[in-house]
Amino acid sequence: MIKAIKGVKDLLPEESPRWRFIEETARRWALAYGFQEIRVPIFETTTLFARSIGATTDIVEKEMYTFADRDGSSLTLRPEGTAGTVRAFIEHNRAADPRPQKYCYAGPMFRHERPQAGRLRQFHQFGVESFGVADPRADVEVMSLLWRLLSDLSLPGLTLEINNLGYTDDRARYKPVLVAFLKGVEQRLCANCQRRIEANPLRVLDCKVPDCRIATEDAPRLADSLSPAARDHFERVTTGLHAIGIPFHMNPRLVRGLDYYCLTAFEVTCSHLGAQNAVGAGGRYDGLVQQLGGAAIPAVGFAVGLERIALMLPEAVVIPSTPRVYVAAFGTKGADAGFSLLDELRRAGVPADMDFRSVSLKAHLRQADRLGALYTILLGDDEIDKGIATLRNMQTKAQEDLPIRDLVSSLQSRLLTSISTPFSS
RNA sequence: GUGGGUGUAGCUCAGCUGGUUAGAGCGCCGGAUUGUGGAUCCGGAGGUCGCGGGUUCGAAACCCGUCACUCACCCCA
Numbered sequence: 001m002i003k004a005i006k007g008v009k010d011l012l013p014e015e016s017p018r019w020r021f022i023e024e025t026a027r028r029w030a031l032a033y034g035f036q037e038i039r040v041p042i043f044e045t046t047t048l049f050a051r052s053i054g055a056t057t058d059i060v061e062k063e064m065y066t067f068a069d070r071d072g073s074s075l076t077l078r079p080e081g082t083a084g085t086v087r088a089f090i091e092h093n094r095a096a097d098p099r100p101q102k103y104c105y106a107g108p109m110f111r112h113e114r115p116q117a118g119r120l121r122q123f124h125q126f127g128v129e130s131f132g133v134a135d136p137r138a139d140v141e142v143m144s145l146l147w148r149l150l151s152d153l154s155l156p157g158l159t160l161e162i163n164n165l166g167y168t169d170d171r172a173r174y175k176p177v178l179v180a181f182l183k184g185v186e187q188r189l190c191a192n193c194q195r196r197i198e199a200n201p202l203r204v205l206d207c208k209v210p211d212c213r214i215a216t217e218d219a220p221r222l223a224d225s226l227s228p229a230a231r232d233h234f235e236r237v238t239t240g241l242h243a244i245g246i247p248f249h250m251n252p253r254l255v256r257g258l259d260y261y262c263l264t265a266f267e268v269t270c271s272h273l274g275a276q277n278a279v280g281a282g283g284r285y286d287g288l289v290q291q292l293g294g295a296a297i298p299a300v301g302f303a304v305g306l307e308r309i310a311l312m313l314p315e316a317v318v319i320p321s322t323p324r325v326y327v328a329a330f331g332t333k334g335a336d337a338g339f340s341l342l343d344e345l346r347r348a349g350v351p352a353d354m355d356f357r358s359v360s361l362k363a364h365l366r367q368a369d370r371l372g373a374l375y376t377i378l379l380g381d382d383e384i385d386k387g388i389a390t391l392r393n394m395q396t397k398a399q400e401d402l403p404i405r406d407l408v409s410s411l412q413s414r415l416l417t418s419i420s421t422p423f424s425s
Numbered sequence: 426g427u428g429g430g431u432g433u434a435g436c437u438c439a440g441c442u443g444g445u446u447a448g449a450g451c452g453c454c455g456g457a458u459u460g461u462g463g464a465u466c467c468g469g470a471g472g473u474c475g476c477g478g479g480u481u482c483g484a485a486a487c488c489c490g491u492c493a494c495u496c497a498c499c500c501c502a
Binding site for chain 2: 003006057058059062063080109111113114115116117118119123124125126127192203256258267274275276278279280281282302303304305306307308309328330331360361362363364365366367368369370373376378380382390392394397399
């Protein structure tokens with residue numbers, strides 16, 4: 001038996017309504033905030049990711065699905081959505097468009113990691129990117145969208161944590177100070193952090209190992225190295241969050257894994273998830289557009305993990321199923337007429353179904369029940385001879401005889417009251 | 426890349442210190458009801474016990490290897 005490769009998952013019909021619900025909720029909120037959907041390729045030239053995410057990050061160093069194209073050029077399956085979006089923004093010169101450039105996207109991402117709860121090799125993200133606005137209200141807007149849409153999904157135990165990473169210059173000033181301190185306590189740090197001192201010193205502050213936490217308790221704070229402009233920006237971000245009632249916690253240790261973030265960094269965690277408790281995260285990345293060859297355009301965005309949302313989406317958030325009509329056609333004449341009737345119903349916009357395997361009326365009704373049909377049309381040879389069919393209400397068991405030629409219009413009007421969106425499930 | 430746990434029917438799982446034909450519940454199909462779903466009763470189908478080797482008179486069980494899944498580390502959404 002050929003099986004799916006490690007770290008990918010099939011989404012079976014039973015669970016796809018949940019996913020559609022999540023995706024539609026996210027998209028609806030984003031559109032309401034003025035974001036517009038962009039669809040970019042799932043693979044790009046490798047250097048795009050190497051230059052945007054950061055050459056020394058784990059993602060680039062060991063997690064990318066990279067392969068050679070036929071002409072030898074190196075391609076990579078996207079490990080995240082920002083790089084491709086920024087590339088498209090630059091390539092199509094969207095900065096020239098006077099309207100706000102606010103994009104949202106959804107789709108699969110790929111990282112070669114060991115799978116575990118809430119982490120897959122092919123996983124799915126929904127994200128937004130807001131280009132061209134340096135105003136802190138753009139940060140607030142993005143965090144607000146993130147918070148509102150997750151709350152709308154009734155996800156339990158959410159926390160929004162934020163931090164100020166400062167400008168690149170601020171971090172450049174801070175890094176040597178921090179490194180000097182870390183070298184002083186090097187012996188007390190875990191092996192990983194000892195390695196991080198050179199590779200990614202800020203990340204040491206976010207280590208979960210208790211000893212590392214203790215060792216870095218008196219570390220110089222990034223906040224003390226921040227320029228007045230960076231402080232002012234963050235101040236206005238927090239003020240904005242307060243103003244519109246978005247609850248948040250300051251987390252001075254929060255460091256995002258990707259190199260391109262600056263100023264505002266944020267993360268929403270969920271207490272009901274496994275070890276991978278980050279549902280969504282993002283931040284400002286003012287230098288990235290320029291770094292990838294565009295103009296100096298500020299930007300801010302976030303991404304949420306759809307698998308992680310699906311994991312904690314309460315069962316109670318059920319998706320209404322489409323009311324259906326089942327055509328129970330049996331007998332030689334009935335089966336033929338029923339098949340035509342089925343097609344007529346469908347062309348008239350009535351969601352209808354039939355199980356061609358069923359022969360007896362009993363088997364048909366059992367299927368109608370399983371499929372959750374509201375009505376079943378009983379159509380046997382007797383009915384054909386009389387030109388009438390029996391319409392059975394599956395909930396009340398009430399039956400009435402109707403002329404076959406009136407069935408379609410009758411069902412159209414009957415279902416009109418109960419159908420909200422004909423093809424929503 | 427590193428550790429732990431688990432692999433028995435479509436699903437959830439029993440299966441004792443190795444013992445004869447590998448079980449249950451749910452689900453599925455059929456019948457009781459020759460044209461009326463869900464409940465009940467009766468019957469039935471369905472298994473390379475993850476795979477390969479080994480020990481043994483005898484292995485689902487013990488040993489070795491291997492693969493898969495899973496959780497965690499790392500990292501991240």
